[in-house]
Amino acid sequence: MIEHIEPLAVRFADDGMIPNNPRFPVLIYVRAFSPVGSDPAATVEKLLGENRWTPQWRDGIYDFHHYHSTAHETLAIAKGTVNVRLGGERGEDFDLGPGDIAVLPAGTGHKRLSQSPGLLVVGAYPPGQQWDIMTGRPGERPNALRNIESVPLPESDPSFGADGPLTRLWR
Secondary structure: OOOOOEEEEEEEOOOOOOOOOOOOOOOEEOOOOOOOOHHHHHHHHHHHHHOEEEEEEEEEEOOOEEEOOOEEEEEEEOOOOOEEEOOOOOOOOEEEEOOOEEEEOOOEEEEEEEEEEEEEEEEEOOOOOOOOOOOOHHHHHHHHHHHHHHOOOOOOOOOOOOOOOOHHOOO
16 A cells, blocks of 8 residues: 555535535545556455445446435546546546546536546445436436435545545545
8 A cells, every 4th residue: 555645635616507515525646556467446446445435336437427416436547547527517627547546525526528548447435325326407406415415424535544534634
């Protein structure tokens, strides 16, 4: 494991379509892990699992604005690069590459803008949290806002465990 690094912490306001999270910042860890071997996704899945975040999928990132109202999400880049917009249409763009981890609190809008060939992302969630997909449609908003408010805090940081930066920055 790499020694603790301080993540970039970025807050996004509710833009009327995408609520983002009113309490917690997005955390972006640059080179939080070393993707090695023929299956670099397995490297990050092991790290996330050891830190009590459940890896649930290997894929890319959707190319439309969406958010999860029922779960906090970790996006770990195992291979390739991706340019993502976080925070909705008026949010901010970020370039992520191998070894980078973005932790999105429930409600945070995200969308892939571009990617390199062979992009591989591992998605993980705290134990017991099941993700949904919200896109900012007006009818979904009241229930989504209630859900976001009730999503429990994770017990640990996906990169550095119980003593990691998330446990300090999200308390």
